[in-house]
Amino acid sequence: MSAEQTITLYLTGWQKRMIQDHIKLDKPISKLKLGKIPKKEWVMYRVPVFDAIKKGAWLLYLSDEQISHVTETLGVRTKISALNITAESIESKVIGFE
Numbered sequence: 046m047s048a049e050q051t052i053t054l055y056l057t058g059w060q061k062r063m064i065q066d067h068i069k070l071d072k073p074i075s076k077l078k079l080g081k082i083p084k085k086e087w088v089m090y091r092v093p094v095f096d097a098i099k100k101g102a103w104l105l106y107l108s109d110e111q112i113s114h115v116t117e118t119l120g121v122r123t124k125i126s127a128l129n130i131t132a133e134s135i136e137s138k139v140i141g142f143e
Contacts, residue, residue: 050118051078051079051080052078052079052114052118052119053076053077053078053079054076054077054078054079054107054111054114054115055075055076056074056076056077057108060077060106061073061074061075063105064105064142067103067130068142070142074142074143075143076142076143077105077141077142078141078142079115079128079139079140080138080139080140080141082119082128082139083139087123087125087129097129097131100131101131101132102129102130102132103129103130104127104128104129104130105128105130106126106127107125107126107127107128112124112125112126
């Protein structure tokens with residue numbers, strides 16, 4: 046994946062509700078745009094890191110189709126089952142909601 050390439054994920058209903066549990070949004074969203082995701086933010090298992098949660102981070106779980114799409118786009122063999130969403134990743138626009 047090149048530095049300027051982004052990954053677009055179309056959100057499911059349960060993902061939209063999950064996002065609204067953590068972020069106040071001004072308008073409805075349907076997509077998640079990912080820029081270059083640092084490897085440390087990839088989540089290959091579903092155990093939250095409690096120190097990160099205390100700082101406001103949370104996990105956005107991916108559907109099977111999204112896992113395949115992210116894996117193929119990144120060109121990796123690792124199955125990324127969730128994304129670690131932090132305030133920094135949103136502020137820096139590595140992760141954006143549309």
